[in-house]
Amino acid sequence: MSSAGTATATSAECPTGLARGWLRTENARPGTTAWQDAKRTRAGSVNGYLDRDSAQCGDTVTAYLSSLAPASGASLSAYRMGFYGGAEGRLIWQVRDVTLEPQPRAAVTGASLLTVAPWRPTLTFRITGRWTPGYYLLVVRAPGQSASSIPLVVRADGDRAPLGFQASVLTYQAYNTFGGHSAYANSPRKAVASTEVSFDRPYEDGGYYSPYQYELPLVREIEKLGIDTDYFTDIDADSDPAQLRLHKGVITGGHSEYWTKRMYDGAVAARQAGVNIAFFGANAVYTAARLTGSPLGPDRRVVIRRSLAGDPLAARDPSLATVNWSAPPLNRPEATLIGEGYGYLGASGSLRVLHPASWIFAGTGVTEGQVLRNTVGGEYDQVDVNQPTTPPDVDVLAAMPIRFLSGQAGMATTTYYVAPSHAGVFDAGTTYWPCVMSGDCLHLGPTPPAVRAVVTRATDNVLLAFAGGPAGLEHASTPNWPPSAEGLVGSAREVGDVAVRAY
Structure with a gap:
């Protein structure tokens, strides 16, 4: 693998605001179906993750990529997902001629079975004004190997678009089996469940396919209708719950199972303020989760213990227990x-x-x-x-x-x-x-x-x-x-x- 590098693109200044009707204008641009080669892999022979799940213009993002065998001529391509005349994606940015090598195996540590991919960074890129806010897939490809995708949400913080779309990355991660462990004991490998899962690893299996099955069809429909929409993740909703009240409606996809206390409180406050909420799925707001940091940054790990036993934080503050929301001590049925x-x-x-x-x-x-x-x-x-x-x-x-x-x-x-x-x-x-x-x-x-x-x-x-x-x-x-x-x-x-x- 080449030493970590920086990918650059023709820079555009960050916009000061989004003009009304910007999303319809965006979807009038030419699209491509090239993103679809990563859809069916469920995790390819080249894999990767990012050091953040959402970003805004001006932010820097680091990619950690790996391949099963040494590969030259690899690429990383960013597609903004939408309607685009039915193509559903537009190529925004691409870096070519990346050299990849196998990275270390996933490491499983502690009683929580925390599973991380301790990889070296591959490249760093900057979110410029050309990255129109939205829901992105970053597809990593290498000659002779199956491609894979990495979701990334590009935010427009403070915008007051009519709709806000909340991507359910906490649920992606709960179902992610990369490294042999997810938050479930019934993974394909019959592994014991982790009580803490990490974003510092690629997506695999159910975590990988979640965007394709539960969210991208809604993104396509929203953008086909031309409704100006701000995109953010549930981690962003935890960080700033008040942002929900900037919109007239908040949308979640097919599977938004894990919610933090701040998310739940923020959604209730938004509804009380007259904000509509649509759950285009089921099993939402079912289990409480807590966020904590990793060496790559804050909110990179999700605690899902499902029990009060052995949870000293919940013992001090029962409202932070990670049990089902309807169960004691939370007693807040969804x-x-x-x-x-x-x-x-x-x-x-x-x-x-x-x-x-x-x-x-x-x-x-x-x-x-x-x-x-x-x-x-x-x-x-x-x-x-x-x-x-x-x-x-x-x-x-x-x-x-x-x-x-x-x-x-x-x-x-x-x-x-x-x-x-x-x-x-x-x-x-x-x-x-x-x-x-x-x-x-x-x-x-x-x-x-x-x-x-x-x-x-x-x-x-x-x-x-x-x-x-x-x-x-x-x-x-x-x-x-x-x-x-x-x-x-x-x-x-x-x-x-x-x-x-x-x-």
Whole structure:
């Protein structure tokens, strides 16, 4: 590998502000599909990570890259993701002729099984004005080896775009198996779970594919609509929760499971201030996490202990425990913010329309009882009408009936409600909502084009309304309760309309 170097590009001064309509102008520029060679690798034979997950104009970013075998002529290319006439990416910056070599194996240390890639820096580059704020993939390539990508968010701090998109990098990292350990004990290698995970390593497996499946389809849709949007990560939301209140709506993708206390408090404060919040997924705000630093900088590690045992910080301050938000000592069920709570996983199938007259279905032509084939997968949420934490005016738009192997009935639900501030809160209720729009979900049968069009139009309706101000001022939430789970299952017209959960 060559010694660490600095990649330069024609510099542009950092803009003092973004003109209204900048995102539509950006997407009128020529795009490219070249970024797609890294999509299916799930982690390539060349890999890398950055010393930061978001940056703004003027910041310097260091890349740590490695290859399975010595390689000359490698490259690192930055693509801004969007619509771009359907190409979905635009090449912003590139450095060529990089020499790579194998870097040291991942190191696993301590009782927490902290896993890091102790690599030497490869190159450093500066975020200039040519890096239009947005969601980026940095693709590393080397001759004869499979490519891989590294997500990077370029922020426009202080901007007041109608929408703010919060990238869920804490959840990417929890599922990252690079080095043999993630925050889960059921990784492909059956490894023991880490209780502290590090951003100082490349993404692999579920962590790698999270942007492609859960977020980039939404980025494409937002930018196709031309809604000016500021991008930031959940780490940025933890650092400055007040930034949520700069926007009329805040958007999260298909899987935003891990939230810090500052994130949760900040989202509640934003909703109370009239900021709409859309959860285009499921299993959001489920487990508390804490951030801590690494030698590369602050907030580079995520503590997820799932227990009070052996946690001296939580012993001193129980509000910092990293257990599920609904569990003691936190006792803050996610339904108080989202409108419904986590159901489970292992059930894939089809939503049934329960409230076709809802404004969210405007223009879709759906009818009551219509089955939206293959729209639920991954994890799902469910409304509980008997819980005091469920908003009283929750509107259950659609539901998927589920039959467990035990014989018990269940359901997955899609909801909307309005807070006292008139802020609207939407929850898709399935982690696969974004990838259903793109027609590219793992482990889900093909969604018919007409059904994909319904999901896309419903998404557009939410995005446009949430970008316009407190949605409840024009779109009240009328309480619309679903049938009982048994009633929903029993009223299915066809056997295939009921999902069967494998456990």
